[in-house]
Each structure stands twice: as structure tokens, then as C-alpha cells.
Amino acid sequence: MSLSxxxxxxxxxxxxxxxxxxxxxxINLKIEQGEYILLCGASGSGKSTLCRTFNGxxxxxxxxxxxxxVSVAGLITTLHSVGDLFEQVGMVFQNPEAQLFNFxxxxxxxxxxxxxxxxxxxxxxxxxxxxxxxxxxxxLNRNPHEISGGEQQLVSIAAILAIGPKLIVLDEPYAxxxxxxxxxxxxxxxxxxxxxxxxxxxxxxxRYTVPDVxxxxxxxQGRVVLDGPPAEVLSKDVESFGLxxxxxxxxxxxxxxxxxxxxxxxxxxxxxSNQALPDLRPIPLTPLPNEAEVVLKAEEISFVSSxxxxxxxxxxxxxxxxxxxxxxxxxxxxxxxxxxxxxxxxVSGGRVFMKxxxxxxxxxxxxxRHVGIAFQNPNNQFFKLSVRDxxxxxxxxxxxxxxxxxxxxxxxxRLEPLLDxxxxxxxxxxxxxxxxxxxxxxxxxxxxxxxxxxxQDGYFRRALGDFMSELRSRGQAVLLITxxxxxxxxxxxxxxxxxxxxxxxxxPPKQVMADNNVMALAGLEPxxxxxxxxxxxxx
Amino acid sequence: MFDPRTKLILSIFYVILVxxxxxxxxxxxxWGVLVSLIVYTSNGKAYLRWLRLVVPMxxxxxxxxxxxINGEAGAVAALKLLAMTTVFFVFFSTTLPExxxxxxxxxxxxxxxxxxxxxxxxxxxxxxxxxxNVLDAQRTRGIPVEPGWSALRHYPAFLVPLLIQAFQLAEExxxxxxxxxxxxxxxxxxxxxxxxxxxxxxxxxxFLILTALCVWQRL
Numbered sequence: 001m002s003l004s005x006x007x008x009x010x011x012x013x014x015x016x017x018x019x020x021x022x023x024x025x026x027i028n029l030k031i032e033q034g035e036y037i038l039l040c041g042a043s044g045s046g047k048s049t050l051c052r053t054f055n056g057x058x059x060x061x062x063x064x065x066x067x068x069x070v071s072v073a074g075l076i077t078t079l080h081s082v083g084d085l086f087e088q089v090g091m092v093f094q095n096p097e098a099q100l101f102n103f104x105x106x107x108x109x110x111x112x113x114x115x116x117x118x119x120x121x122x123x124x125x126x127x128x129x130x131x132x133x134x135x136x137x138x139x140l141n142r143n144p145h146e147i148s149g150g151e152q153q154l155v156s157i158a159a160i161l162a163i164g165p166k167l168i169v170l171d172e173p174y175a176x177x178x179x180x181x182x183x184x185x186x187x188x189x190x191x192x193x194x195x196x197x198x199x200x201x202x203x204x205x206x207r208y209t210v211p212d213v214x215x216x217x218x219x220x221q222g223r224v225v226l227d228g229p230p231a232e233v234l235s236k237d238v239e240s241f242g243l244x245x246x247x248x249x250x251x252x253x254x255x256x257x258x259x260x261x262x263x264x265x266x267x268x269x270x271x272x273s274n275q276a277l278p279d280l281r282p283i284p285l286t287p288l289p290n291e292a293e294v295v296l297k298a299e300e301i302s303f304v305s306s307x308x309x310x311x312x313x314x315x316x317x318x319x320x321x322x323x324x325x326x327x328x329x330x331x332x333x334x335x336x337x338x339x340x341x342x343x344x345x346x347v348s349g350g351r352v353f354m355k356x357x358x359x360x361x362x363x364x365x366x367x368x369r370h371v372g373i374a375f376q377n378p379n380n381q382f383f384k385l386s387v388r389d390x391x392x393x394x395x396x397x398x399x400x401x402x403x404x405x406x407x408x409x410x411x412x413x414r415l416e417p418l419l420d421x422x423x424x425x426x427x428x429x430x431x432x433x434x435x436x437x438x439x440x441x442x443x444x445x446x447x448x449x450x451x452x453x454x455x456q457d458g459y460f461r462r463a464l465g466d467f468m469s470e471l472r473s474r475g476q477a478v479l480l481i482t483x484x485x486x487x488x489x490x491x492x493x494x495x496x497x498x499x500x501x502x503x504x505x506x507x508p509p510k511q512v513m514a515d516n517n518v519m520a521l522a523g524l525e526p527x528x529x530x531x532x533x534x535x536x537x538x539x
Numbered sequence: 540m541f542d543p544r545t546k547l548i549l550s551i552f553y554v555i556l557v558x559x560x561x562x563x564x565x566x567x568x569x570w571g572v573l574v575s576l577i578v579y580t581s582n583g584k585a586y587l588r589w590l591r592l593v594v595p596m597x598x599x600x601x602x603x604x605x606x607x608i609n610g611e612a613g614a615v616a617a618l619k620l621l622a623m624t625t626v627f628f629v630f631f632s633t634t635l636p637e638x639x640x641x642x643x644x645x646x647x648x649x650x651x652x653x654x655x656x657x658x659x660x661x662x663x664x665x666x667x668x669x670x671x672n673v674l675d676a677q678r679t680r681g682i683p684v685e686p687g688w689s690a691l692r693h694y695p696a697f698l699v700p701l702l703i704q705a706f707q708l709a710e711e712x713x714x715x716x717x718x719x720x721x722x723x724x725x726x727x728x729x730x731x732x733x734x735x736x737x738x739x740x741x742x743x744x745x746f747l748i749l750t751a752l753c754v755w756q757r758l
Contacts, residue, residue: 057714082718083717083720083722086718091718098715107729113729117723118727145661344679372679380672381676383698383700394680398680441680
């Protein structure tokens, strides 16, 4: 007898009641008890929608029109409410803020158990067990909105695990986590999988998922296009479905390895020496001309807020045409640094010069002409009815609107087809492109991108890579704020490594990564390409 | 310690007492009692932050009263507002809103209503953080949304992103609550809410003191 926890029988789904495009189109899946599955595909391929059919949120919460049948542990979802199904399948959503609605972590975990109507003693027992398993016992009395992003993700998972589901479904859990916290969540997921709980993880970051899972399901335009063990699936043309292959898999393919290596260790055990490896190192950037003008200079800037030293003595220079990556874990002070540079925060010590001019006396609106920033969440800025207006509104407010430049920008970011659409109706990647164009609309001498790759698919990363090289060739100075080291290694001339509000290293990427001590201090790991190709990195 | 309902009722008693007090000196004493309570529960630092918000409000209220009646009435009005808001501060700094909510459910309030009450308090800081992010994003691109007259002309730049995200947050919250069995019949509670002997005792004593003070105030 098969122990399917989930069976979908030719399901189609659209969010509209009548008409509308099928977001899921003829999906047949059988998920056995205890499987660890990666669900992947480009943005808009239907991953999140499919996840929501597994616990009855579709159709009960979203309405729309669902054809075919989903059964969860033998229960047909159309006939059972979410309240009946939540014991079987637990959902961890992408945004931790919206799923932590209690005042203490303890209450957060107890919430599902209270829903189950368990007696008090049983709730206490499960609480103790789960908080030990997830290793959050020291957080129990904290407010879940006042802990770090990584801890929030762990608490969200604990709150679901406590209910004791047979399967736990996670929607892009790694999207906003830095490498250290990804590592913590990964180990937790492996642990609960070993205890027999099934795991479905929907994620773009293959490097962090394929080594862990047993099965990989690729969605494309609402259909399952590939399904099987990762090493097999990755030998197919998955790039055309918007996935970005891990470096080790690309190397394995070129070497013609039968079993594709899913991480660095697997690849290294397959090759005898570095010489045998195909050269997949990032293409070196053209060096800057010596006479390149310095557009930004910060001298030992510090920032104190409510008596706490948030940032301490950070110095940097940025030249025309240069890309400087500010890298570090979440909470290292990267975004604070950005806000100090454009005057949103005022430096408590040190000085900032924009093209030689001291910025201490300049207002944010004056600095806005020098520094264009695309913050991580574009939804914070959209308020116009069309993409066109959204791009130009800043330039108009600054009285430096230039029609020809805006046309160039729309071409560069391939926004022509979107100009008349509402910015809110766009996909995540499209929104980011609009925000980039808006940040450049006033022709600032510096463009700053805050975590541009977070939660984005392979299509977007490739496009962003193209934008970056185009901007470099135009002599645009770029500040890249990120914890995505692979991307920063490809596109930045220099790194500024931050840890706990301090600058701990500065220099070309390879030089920074070569210093094991500072990397460990900053909670980061060298990139795969560094580990593979730098002789010093080989153990 | 005490049941949240006891604390709520005592707070209401205290507010009544403050409202009927019309002497500056008795208001000073009433406020002083609250302050010593705050110091005793070591919430002094948080109270100072709260004062930064409330003192200007009280002074403004006092000034208006001064202007329309007289100086003494103004001082009394300002202190009254300060003492009243301090009662709420003491209540909320010693009571988790969800404890209050759950206890009220025990007394017959519908669960959904109590939940809305406590959860909306949890999301006040979230929304204000979002508001700050929106302000930052707009100011960064030169839209003057700084507090002030010019902001009025640009209010859509602030309100539209904030409202849309607040609705989105509400929807995500609803979805996640649903997925954790919100509204399923037969809910139990981690904590037991019971009005014990000490609650009744404190309530009785509180009531007596209040009555005594009311009479004394009227003499």
C-alpha cells in the first residue's frame, strides 16, 4: 500500500472565478510520506500557488476556480476545511512578519496547539520538545518581532512543527537569509526530515537545496516539466526554465561526470587535481583607469542611535565606473551605511564627501541628485498609476527630468512593454527593474542597489548581470549591498566586508575571501568558485 | 500575579479617581504613586521614552485650558492628562495584550473580537516601521515627504505604498492564522485565567479606597 501524503489528480487552477489564465495547468503529483522535495521554477511558474493547494488554502481561502482533485492524507481538500487539514500539512510562509502574530515566542508556538484543543499539560510538553529540537529555548519569552530574521524563520518553523504535521511546506525560506542563517535552517530541515517528517521546499537558490533533497520538481508556466532525483534533473536543460545551475553542476556537466556533483566536496572527490577542472571562474572585470575620478569618499564615519554605537569608523572610496560591494551578514550595518551616505541618517562622527563636497550641510533632497538607491522592497515606493510616471516622479521632484535619458533607461532595463501598466501588477523581478530605473532617473553619480538578488530567479540574475556590465561600461559608480557573495564576486571590483557595525576587511574579492579569520568573524563562507580555484583554499 | 481582568478593573478605578480629582496636590500624589510603581517594576527607561511623547501633548492641553479658563485649571488639566495616560502605561507595561484578550474571552467576549484587539497592538510597531521605510524610500528619490506643510502635497507618495502594504500584510496574516487553525472550535489556552482569592481581595480593597477618596475629594 502506498503512503501518499499528497495526491493531485490533474489539477488546474486560476485565481479568477470564471475565465482567467490557468496558473496551475494539469498537475499530477504523488508525494509519499517522508519525502524531501525541492519545488523550483522561475518567478510566476506557480510554485507558491501549488503549495497553497496542499493545505486547502486553495480553494477555501483564495476562491478562484479549481479543477481536478487534491487529496491530503486521503482527505479531499475541497470537502475539508483548512482547519481540518492543518494537522496534516503545515505551511511556512515567506514573510516571517506576517506569520508571527503573538506577543511571545512561547505563545507563537502554542497557538497551533491551542487550536487543536490540546490539554494544557500536553501543550507544555510539546512546547519544551519543539523548542529543544529547534534550539530556541532561549527565545521563548521574547517578542517574535524583536528577534533577528534568521531566528524568526526558526520560530515560524517551530510553530508549525509543534502541530505535528506529516508534511511541512516552506515557501522560499532562504530568500532573505544570510549564509549563516541559511545554514541553520538547512540543518534543522535535515534533522526533521530524519525524524520522518516530509519536507517540501520552494526555493530559487539551488546551491543550498539540491544537496539536501531526494527529489526535485521543476514547474514551468504552471506545469510540471521535470521530476526526479536532483542529479538526474540537473542534467536536463533546466536553465531554460529560469534556474541558475550551481557552479559544481556546471563543472560536472563539462567533465561529463555520470553522477553530477551537487556541492564542492562531491566535485573535488571526482577530480584528481585543479588542472582537471574546467575553468568556470568569474570573468575578471576590466581594471579601472588610474585617473578615474573619486565620486564618493567616506572618512571614518560612525553612527550612534539612542546611545548605541551602530556603526563604527567605516571608511570607503568609490570611483567613477567602479563597483564596490558592501558585504556582510544580516544586521552587519550595511543598510545603515547606505542611509548615512545619502543623509537619511546623520553621521555622528567622520565625514562624507560627494565629488569633493562635504555632505554634512546637504539635505536628503540635495543628496538625492548624487545617490540613487534601489532599496530591497520596491513596494515601499510605488504610488503612481503607471510605470512611466513611477520612473520619472523622482526626477521631476528634483527638477532634473530629461526625456532622452528616461528613454535610454527604459531601453536599458527593458521596460518599454511595461510603461503603461500599474507598477503593483508587475512580478517581483519587473518591480525591481522599475526601481532600478527610478533610482537612475535623476542621473545620480552613484547608484546603490540594496540586496538586488534576494528572492530572485535565474532569469533575473542573468539580466541583472547584464545591467551591471552595461552600467560599468557607461562609467556608472555602483554600490552593491549584498550577502550574495557569488554575485558580488562576479560584479564588484572591490569588497568592503562588514561585521557588527565595523569594517573588518577591504580589497579585491579574492583577497578578502583568502582571510579565513575575517570571513568567519563576518559569518560568511567563501564562494564555490573561490574554494575550487584558489589553491590556498584547498584543504 | 493578578489576573489581567483585575488589573484592567483596577486601572479603570484609577482613571476614575484621576478624573474626579481637581486639586493639583492630589493629582501630584496620584501621579507619584504611579511613578513609584513604574520604578518598582523597573520600567523607568521605557516610561521616559513614553513621556517624550505624552508631555508635549499634556502641555498643549494644559495651555489651551489655561487660555480658556485660568492658570490653575491649566496646570490641573495638564497633570490630569499625564496621570491618566500613565495609568495606561502601567497597565500595558505589566500586561500582555493577548493575556488581556484571552482573559476577556473567558469572561464571554467572542474570541475573534479579543484577537483583533490584541493582534492589532502587535502590529502597530510593524506598520510604523513600514511607514518609516516608505518615507526613507521616497525621500531618497527626492520626494519631500518630510513632516511639514510640503508633505501634504505629497501625501499619496506616503499613503499609497503604506496602505497597499498594510492590506497585503493583513491578507498574509489571515492566511497564516487560517493555516494554524484559527477559528477552529474547541480552542484551549496555554494559560489558565482565573480570578483567585487575591484578585477579589485586591478588587475589594481598591473599590473601598476609591470610594473613600471620592468622598474625600468632594468634601
